[in-house]
Amino acid sequence: MNEFEKQFQELQNFLKFEDYTILTKRIIDLTLDTEDISHYKKTTAFLEWLDRNSKNKEEWKEKYDTVLNELYATLSQKPIAEAKTLVSAKGIVKSYGYSRFALGPIHMELKQGEILGLVGENGNGKTTLLRLLCGELFPTKGNLEYHFAYGDPFDLRTHLVYIPQRTETWYGPVFENLQFTAASYAYKPEENELLVDLVITRLGLRKFRNYQWKSLSSGYKMRFELARMLLRKPKILLIDEPLANLDILAQQTVLEDFRAIAKSPFRPIGIVLSSQQLYEVEKTSDQVIFLKNGLQKNLHNEVVNEGGQQVVENNLVIEFESDWTQSQLGDLFERYGMVSLQFNGGTFIVTLPESVSPYDFMRIVVENKIPLLYFRNISNSTRRFFVS
Amino acid sequence: MFKKVQKYLLINHPLLWNTKVVPAVSIALLLHILFFFIGYFDGTVNFASENQYDDGIGSGIVIFFSILVTILFFVMWLVYYARNNAYKSFYRLTSAALYKEWLIIFLICLLNITYSLTYVTGKTLKIRSYYSKEEIEKRCETISMASVFIVGSYDHQGPEGDTLSTILYKRQRYSQNSLINKSMEYFQINSGKHLESRVKTWMQDDNRQAIKKMMADYFAIVKEHHLETNLTAEKWLELTYNYPSFIKYEEVGRTSKKYLGTDENDYVVEAVSNSYKYNLPQNALFANYQKFSKSWDQPLIEDDTALVLLYLSLSFAMLLFAFKVTDRRNWLIALVSLGVLWILTGIFAAIFDSTYVFFGFWMLAIMAIIAHFLVVVNKNRSKELSGISLNLMLWSFGAFLPIFYELITKLFDYPKTVRVGDNLKYVNTPMHDWLEANDSVFAGINVGIIIFAMYLIAIYIKRWKGIAEN
Numbered sequence: 001m002n003e004f005e006k007q008f009q010e011l012q013n014f015l016k017f018e019d020y021t022i023l024t025k026r027i028i029d030l031t032l033d034t035e036d037i038s039h040y041k042k043t044t045a046f047l048e049w050l051d052r053n054s055k056n057k058e059e060w061k062e063k064y065d066t067v068l069n070e071l072y073a074t075l076s077q078k079p080i081a082e083a084k085t086l087v088s089a090k091g092i093v094k095s096y097g098y099s100r101f102a103l104g105p106i107h108m109e110l111k112q113g114e115i116l117g118l119v120g121e122n123g124n125g126k127t128t129l130l131r132l133l134c135g136e137l138f139p140t141k142g143n144l145e146y147h148f149a150y151g152d153p154f155d156l157r158t159h160l161v162y163i164p165q166r167t168e169t170w171y172g173p174v175f176e177n178l179q180f181t182a183a184s185y186a187y188k189p190e191e192n193e194l195l196v197d198l199v200i201t202r203l204g205l206r207k208f209r210n211y212q213w214k215s216l217s218s219g220y221k222m223r224f225e226l227a228r229m230l231l232r233k234p235k236i237l238l239i240d241e242p243l244a245n246l247d248i249l250a251q252q253t254v255l256e257d258f259r260a261i262a263k264s265p266f267r268p269i270g271i272v273l274s275s276q277q278l279y280e281v282e283k284t285s286d287q288v289i290f291l292k293n294g295l296q297k298n299l300h301n302e303v304v305n306e307g308g309q310q311v312v313e314n315n316l317v318i319e320f321e322s323d324w325t326q327s328q329l330g331d332l333f334e335r336y337g338m339v340s341l342q343f344n345g346g347t348f349i350v351t352l353p354e355s356v357s358p359y360d361f362m363r364i365v366v367e368n369k370i371p372l373l374y375f376r377n378i379s380n381s382t383r384r385f386f387v388s
Numbered sequence: 389m390f391k392k393v394q395k396y397l398l399i400n401h402p403l404l405w406n407t408k409v410v411p412a413v414s415i416a417l418l419l420h421i422l423f424f425f426i427g428y429f430d431g432t433v434n435f436a437s438e439n440q441y442d443d444g445i446g447s448g449i450v451i452f453f454s455i456l457v458t459i460l461f462f463v464m465w466l467v468y469y470a471r472n473n474a475y476k477s478f479y480r481l482t483s484a485a486l487y488k489e490w491l492i493i494f495l496i497c498l499l500n501i502t503y504s505l506t507y508v509t510g511k512t513l514k515i516r517s518y519y520s521k522e523e524i525e526k527r528c529e530t531i532s533m534a535s536v537f538i539v540g541s542y543d544h545q546g547p548e549g550d551t552l553s554t555i556l557y558k559r560q561r562y563s564q565n566s567l568i569n570k571s572m573e574y575f576q577i578n579s580g581k582h583l584e585s586r587v588k589t590w591m592q593d594d595n596r597q598a599i600k601k602m603m604a605d606y607f608a609i610v611k612e613h614h615l616e617t618n619l620t621a622e623k624w625l626e627l628t629y630n631y632p633s634f635i636k637y638e639e640v641g642r643t644s645k646k647y648l649g650t651d652e653n654d655y656v657v658e659a660v661s662n663s664y665k666y667n668l669p670q671n672a673l674f675a676n677y678q679k680f681s682k683s684w685d686q687p688l689i690e691d692d693t694a695l696v697l698l699y700l701s702l703s704f705a706m707l708l709f710a711f712k713v714t715d716r717r718n719w720l721i722a723l724v725s726l727g728v729l730w731i732l733t734g735i736f737a738a739i740f741d742s743t744y745v746f747f748g749f750w751m752l753a754i755m756a757i758i759a760h761f762l763v764v765v766n767k768n769r770s771k772e773l774s775g776i777s778l779n780l781m782l783w784s785f786g787a788f789l790p791i792f793y794e795l796i797t798k799l800f801d802y803p804k805t806v807r808v809g810d811n812l813k814y815v816n817t818p819m820h821d822w823l824e825a826n827d828s829v830f831a832g833i834n835v836g837i838i839i840f841a842m843y844l845i846a847i848y849i850k851r852w853k854g855i856a857e858n
Contacts, residue, residue: 135854135856136856136857137770137856137857137858138769138770138856138858152850152851152854153768153851153853153854153855154478154481154850154851154853154854155480155854156854157478157853157854158478158479158480158481161478168477171471171472172471172472176398177472179398179399180398180402180405180406180472180474181477181479182399183398183399183400183401183402183405184402184474184479184480184481185479185480186480189399189400192399193399232479232480
């Protein structure tokens with residue numbers, strides 16, 4: 001089963017459980033993947049039918065099924081895109097001058113279909129790294145290489161869409177601006193309106209199509225930027241704090257949208273996003289870079305073992321909240337070879353040797369009746385770096 | 389209609405939609421038509437007026453109004469044009485896209501800056517529409533030659549009260565008060581012709597028939613324009629034609645009118661009395677035929693005026709384009725830098741008391757600005773201060789060749805005075821004279837060079853935009 005078939009299976013499950021909201025979005029994604037005007041027309045007609053028959057849900061399942069099958073028939077013939085490396089950075093450094101902030105060295109690689117999350121506290125270089133990757137800044141040292149064909153530096157930057165935290169100001173209606181974007185990317189005149197219609201529906205802007213940009217809320221302005229991005233067909237999307245102005249539900253929706261966009265079987269793109277929402281980003285991203293004072297921190301350090309070989313250190317790190325004191329907990333975990341115990345903002349973070357498993361931790365808790373409010377295994381989370 | 393056209397352009401030709409070229413050009417053309425008709429209406433020749441400089445509404449007012457329209461047009465257009473910027477948003481652009489955008493800006497600037505030219509053209513065409521050039525030449529000759537028989541000045545005149553002095557005309561001696569010594573009034577169209585010689589030869593040869601015909605022609609013109617006179621052609625001949633000395637003649641005065649204002653019909657005038665018994669409407673004829681004469685003698689569009697407006701349009705196009713491809717900060721810093729450069733060059737030129745220093749400094753400055761910009765683009769590392777260089781380059785590169793031309797002209801400038809017969813003549817080197825004579829041609833060629841150079845510069849600007857900020 002290839003990636004498309006896996007994803008299609010997932011869509012059929014959405015249909016089975018009548019999860020129409022997400023199914024509609026994914027149908028639009030598949031429609032855009034066809035790059036075929038006849039499907040654009042069919043899906044647009046289908047969306048209009050949905051608008052007209054919003055109360056008549058009995059027929060919906062049948063209609064959805066028909067549209068899905070038509071899309072399957074076309075897309076199953078299309079070749080699946082190979083996940084090629086888009087950009088690699090080897091030891092890139094950005095220095096703002098002697099004794100001022102410096103970012104790096106950073107090592108990273110991003111492939112098509114991957115999401116890279118940038119996490120770290122404010123002022124630690126997330127935006128600088130995004131600006132380096134989008135070509136807005138040049139690295140003081142190191143090698144930054146893009147692995148796709150492009151002409152001049154301008155052409156390169158057309159492939160790298162950077163959405164800053166404070167987005168550009170736009171004038172005029174949402175729909176008109178998006179039509180201008182589509183026309184600038186040489187979409188055929190007959191597909192321009194259909195495509196823009198699909199994209200704004202995909203991003204939940206359908207009812208705002210004739211609104212002036214300035215009258216959109218900040219969350220919808222972010223969606224507008226994503227709509228522009230979709231029309232621009234970038235190789236890499238770089239987005240700074242996309243979750244900053246969104247409520248928790250909208251955050252999950254946007255992250256799900258990122259996953260769907262990045263992991264298109266036919267038109268995958270690479271996404272680099274920065275955020276303070278650690279768990280949400282980790283859940284969505286294929287890889288995470290944690291930045292502390294401009295330095296890249298890896299989840300697992302390499303250490304030299306007794307045999308003199310370089311091995312990856314893989315300790316068990318547990319975050320938990322308890323009424324016990326640090327001293328009580330320290331005395332207890334010492335017995336199990338505790339590496340460290342830190343108290344941070346009401347929670348404890350205990351680091352135990354690799355030989356201790358999460359089940360062992362739970363056993364210790366149960367056996368010693370440690371009062372716990374919650375616990376979380378953060379061995380593979382950058383959360384453990386957010387400790388003072 | 390504009391909405392429909394714009395909608396079509398939005399999805400078919402986004403650059404044309406973004407630049408709002410269709411509404412902008414349409415409105416500019418409508419304004420040109422309006423200015424043409426204002427000019428055409430204003431070109432009406434009114435024989436009630438005796439002032440050749442009387443130009444109806446007034447070119448000054450219309451030109452002031454045209455500047456106002458130009459400013460308003462630019463403000464309106466820029467509000468809509470600046471709404472979208474595919475270049476700043478890094479939308480995909482072809483190599484020629486920026487060049488096309490500059491050409492559109494230039495076209496709109498050119499159309500929006502030349503309203504006064506259209507007004508003048510409309511006015512001239514209206515004046516020309518009265519009579520053909522040949523007809524005007526013929527009538528002006530008649531009026532010029534007739535002026536010999538109307539009160540006026542003399543070619544050679546002794547001190548006041550001197551009635552005894554004589555003049556020599558074609559080997560014959562005449563009293564200085566003879567009509568043979570009478571000055572002739574020329575029009576612009578016939579100023580190079582030997583009309584005086586023609587009419588005075590008729591007089592000397594007693595060609596009464598020719599003089600009579602000339603006076604009859606004059607009266608035909610007077611009658612055509614419904615001008616008042618208390619003479620007839622025959623009476624005029626009888627009163628003034630006194631062969632062979634032409635010393636005894638009745639002085640024929642010029643009807644003069646006082647301008648009182650305007651009413652809904654036309655001018656309100658009243659005749660001003662004079663001491664002459666007989667009067668001819670020479671003042672009105674001369675003033676209005678001078679307008680006809682000028683309209684035919686001058687080209688419809690003066691080369692120099694066209695060049696000035698062309699360069700003004702180029703300057704505006706460069707200012708707007710520079711703003712579009714850089715940003716407000718760089719644009720303003722460049723403007724201040726340019727001012728500082730001007731002051732510095734002025735000081736240097738004053739200290740060294742040499743125009744060579746002035747020209748040389750600017751040529752070096754322009755070369756340095758261009759070199760800095762090209763080095764930054766080719767190095768492809770960071771923009772540094774090249775945003776300012778780009779602005780300065782766009783504003784100044786077009787001046788490089790004209791400065792060089794002026795410098796060369798200056799280098800060949802060796803004026804000297806030579807004696808030619810009894811006269812002293814001011815001469816210069818042939819190269820200098822040639823360069824001076826062809827400066828307008830060169831200015832025109834330079835416009836072509838600027839338009840071509842912009843194609844290459846636009847490609848570099850696109851590359852420059854892709855370079856990292858700092």
